[in-house]
Amino acid sequence: MIRFLMTLTEKVLARASGKTHVQPGDNVWVNVDTLMTHDVCGPGTIGVFKREFGKDAKVWDRQKVVIIPDHYIFTADSMSNRNVDILRDFVREQGLPYFYDVIDDPNGHWSFDAGKGQLARQYGSRYTGVCHTTLPWKGHTRPGEILFGTDSHTCMAGAFNQFATGIGNTDAGFILGTGKLLIKVPETMRFFLEGALPAGVMAKDVILHVIGEIGFDGATYKAMQWEGPGVYTMSMDDRMTIANMAIEAGGKNGIFPCDQKTLDYVRERVEENGTKQDFEPVDLDRDQSFSYDKVFDLSKLEPTVACHPDPGNRKLAKEMGNISLDRAYIGSCTGGKTSDFLAFAEVVRGKTVKIDTFGVPATTKVVRELKETLWSGQSVWQILESAGVRLTENASCAACLGGPVDTFGRLNKPMKCISATNRNFPGRMGNKESEVFLASPYTVAASALTGKITDPREFIS
Numbered sequence: 001m002i003r004f005l006m007t008l009t010e011k012v013l014a015r016a017s018g019k020t021h022v023q024p025g026d027n028v029w030v031n032v033d034t035l036m037t038h039d040v041c042g043p044g045t046i047g048v049f050k051r052e053f054g055k056d057a058k059v060w061d062r063q064k065v066v067i068i069p070d071h072y073i074f075t076a077d078s079m080s081n082r083n084v085d086i087l088r089d090f091v092r093e094q095g096l097p098y099f100y101d102v103i104d105d106p107n108g109h110w111s112f113d114a115g116k117g118q119l120a121r122q123y124g125s126r127y128t129g130v131c132h133t134t135l136p137w138k139g140h141t142r143p144g145e146i147l148f149g150t151d152s153h154t155c156m157a158g159a160f161n162q163f164a165t166g167i168g169n170t171d172a173g174f175i176l177g178t179g180k181l182l183i184k185v186p187e188t189m190r191f192f193l194e195g196a197l198p199a200g201v202m203a204k205d206v207i208l209h210v211i212g213e214i215g216f217d218g219a220t221y222k223a224m225q226w227e228g229p230g231v232y233t234m235s236m237d238d239r240m241t242i243a244n245m246a247i248e249a250g251g252k253n254g255i256f257p258c259d260q261k262t263l264d265y266v267r268e269r270v271e272e273n274g275t276k277q278d279f280e281p282v283d284l285d286r287d288q289s290f291s292y293d294k295v296f297d298l299s300k301l302e303p304t305v306a307c308h309p310d311p312g313n314r315k316l317a318k319e320m321g322n323i324s325l326d327r328a329y330i331g332s333c334t335g336g337k338t339s340d341f342l343a344f345a346e347v348v349r350g351k352t353v354k355i356d357t358f359g360v361p362a363t364t365k366v367v368r369e370l371k372e373t374l375w376s377g378q379s380v381w382q383i384l385e386s387a388g389v390r391l392t393e394n395a396s397c398a399a400c401l402g403g404p405v406d407t408f409g410r411l412n413k414p415m416k417c418i419s420a421t422n423r424n425f426p427g428r429m430g431n432k433e434s435e436v437f438l439a440s441p442y443t444v445a446a447s448a449l450t451g452k453i454t455d456p457r458e459f460i461s
């Protein structure tokens with residue numbers, strides 16, 4: 001019997017399409033395990049679904065649809081508020097169990113009260129925040145499965161040994177009706193990590209380094225597979241940061257092997273949330289075919305910055321002290337996790353930021369954890385506020401993608417901003433003349449303290 005050796009992505013796609021073997025370039029129909037959509041693309045997806053399958057059509061599997069309003073939420077823009085209402089109407093009509101609504105009333109209407117300001121909580125008990133950080137938290141990511149989402153950073157779930165990628169509204173509408181999608185099997189690029197990260201260097205620096213190496217289109221329609229002993233030293237949050245930015249190199253998906261950390265993380269969350277508990281990881285074959293294969297020594301990496309105008313424009317933080325900044329921003333699916341805020345707080349603790357600094361937790365769980373985590377009797381939330389960070393309890397995408405003009409932290413005029421987010425093409429965070437520098441939470445924190453792009457190792461013992 002011939003034993004076919006496949007990469008992780010090929011294995012997931014082969015299983016999901018009922019085949020023993022697939023290879024790059026094959027077009028296969030895959031059965032979808034989870035479809036996620038949000039407030040920006042959800043209404044369009046629902047429109048496609050109703051147009052193509054009929055106004056009384058039912059989704060293919062109610063347990064496999066996850067709807068997470070997170071993008072344009074805390075804004076007085078009535079069209080944005082209306083989008084959340086469209087999602088709620090659809091969820092009620094279809095009887096969908098996984099909807100993380102902004103408000104508690106299933107028959108209500110969402111409207112943001114600008115009079116209460118941007119900082120204080122304005123959401124109900126089920127609201128969660130950014131979709132990609134919500135999915136693992138709420139037990140919707142499982143090894144060996146297929147996740148499609150109407151958002152390019154859906155690739156973040158590759159951290160969990162899953163094939164996860166972003167799709168458009170038309171494909172998502174088709175999945176709602178059929179549970180299937182035709183997909184071309186991508187070639188796989190392997191990034192083999194050795195060693196461990198030195199002090200002051202984070203997972204964000206790893207992915208910025210790699211994108212700088214291959215370019216912002218260097219992985220176009222490729223799977224980015226992460227392997228090597230360095231991978232196993234990383235937390236799940238670290239892996240999520242790296243997988244999240246596969247799309248910033250044009251990647252179809254990013255994917256990690258499954259280890260005990262993956263299993264512990266996933267099992268805890270599927271049990272806690274009562275979501276599907278059975279899954280089958282895909283493991284590494286000894287011989288696989290890659291279109292690119294390179295070893296990276298983590299111990300050699302330094303704090304890295306992606307300069308305006310794209311995520312591949314790489315420089316070292318230590319070379320950039322001549323660039324004065326107007327703003328610092330920590331938040332998003334990539335950089336707004338609890339571990340990101342803890343790293344940021346480690347640097348600014350007991351000091352005061354020199355420039356406008358905005359903090360937007362990715363999820364409501366992050367808000368809770370920052371308030372509950374005490375350092376010498378003070379919560380991390382208080383430590384950040386005392387340092388001068390403008391922190392909002394309204395977890396969401398916020399200024400990561402600009403949004404309506406009243407969005408918290410949005411760049412409403414030309415300015416230079418250092419940000420823990422994932423994308424810096426012109427206009428991404430608002431004003432088109434602004435320059436956004438992507439960096440790790442450590443580097444963003446150090447730069448907030450000095451007002452210039454700063455190597456955080458100056459502040460880390």
Ligand code: SF4
Pocket residue numbers: 071130131132151153331332333334396397400401421422
């Ligand atoms: S936080 Fe930013 S990158 Fe993440 S889903 Fe929202 S807009 Fe996209």
